[in-house]
Amino acid sequence: MMTKVIEVKDVWKAYDTLEVLKGISFDVFEGEVKVVFGPSGSGKSTLLRVINMLTPPDKGEVLLRGQSLMDPQADLTKLRAHIGFVFQNFNLFAHLKAIDNVSIGPHLVLGKTKEEAHDIAFKALEKVRMNDWGHHYPAQLSGGQQQRIGIARSLAMNPDVILFDEPTSALDPELIGEVLQVMLDIAKEGTTMIVVTHELGFARAVADEMIFMDHGVIVETGTPQHFFQNPKSERAIDFLHKLEVLYGQAETDIES
């Protein structure tokens, strides 16, 4: 019996009159990698922010291991610590060294001692292959390195699920590979992930399910094979075609 880590139930969100999410529902199981893709402005980032309540929805519900994040009794800050978030623009803490960016969560939020938190952070840095860079400040690192620190910051919290919001789209092309590689590694270790990305090679390699969103609704879902061989909806076909023109074929090789 597979356990549901996240349940998104009929989520709606509007900014003023602009309906951004119009009834989104899906479940994420333990160890699953979900890839969400769709045109810019379709509501992908909003969806991720709703899942960890950085943006509370107007209607609907999000459950983390069966517990509602909308429950007024729920301690949102506590629950949020179980949901990692990797940002498009990294959002590292500028005044902290790489290692401190990673250890601050375990120390302040999980209540580990400084030493324990440092050990946890070091292990997380090893996972993203940044253990030699722990004493650098964010502004002294490349975008790819910063994003790997961002991933380590999430990993160190030992979360139930990590949300990725276009983690490679702010990177120079030559830096994308190192970040995708780290994401592949942690996906293969069984990390539960929801990844908004247009990197079809990544999706092909590890996605259990792909979700195609447009205009605030889920238009089509399916396995990577489904989408690469015979997508059904006109909009998905169109969009995938545009992506291939932009980014090249899904076959784009990543070492696996």
Add this chain to the structure above:
Amino acid sequence: MRPTSPNQLIGMLQINRIVEYLPDLWNGLSMTMGLYLFALFLGLGLGIVLAIGRHYGGPIVSRISTAYIEFMRGTPLLAQILAITTLPLALNLDTSWRIILQDIFGTPRITVDITILLCAITLGLNSGAYQAEYFRGSMASISGGQTLAAKSIGMTKRQEIRHIALPQSLRRAIPAWSNEAVYLPKYTTVAYFVGVPDLFSAAKLAAGRTFQSLTVYSLVAVIFLVLITAISWILSRIYNRVKIPGI
């Protein structure tokens, strides 16, 4: 060698007379420095609290902070000092409290009394309002992304302010805040108007008695200039030491 003319002789004698007032000037300088440091640090603490209140506080706290800041910056400092230092008299309170200590020349002097204390506090309350605005500016310049990141790893708002926002905004505020630190010694001269024996009032006394206004005030100007230059230098050293590498 040209013989010294009588006028020059009198001039020299008068300059020598300034020497008599050097202890007064020294004590005045000490008073000015005392007022300055007290007001600067009171204002620093208050400024940080006000800036946090204005930037992060709820609607009520933020409005109270804003009202305070606008009131203190919008009314003349001299009026504030006059109003507050006459308060004990107006309320018929006992104003005889004072601390008398020997100065470095061995003469007993009033080091602190009610007027001096109220004057220092008012300077601090006023400076706090200006300092708050420098801190608020730097708080607003911290990227919202870092706030989201702090939330996303489960930090409380308090932890986010304490561990993410403040360490960055306080560092960033230093260059702008230096303005306040540098100009504040000048503003302490309003203490003269309520009879506090600061550097300026010592200068006025010495100038009046020796008829050497130009010399005395030039001396005061030089002292202020040295003071301000030293403060700027110290602050830029501090800033370079604490600023975030790579930025």
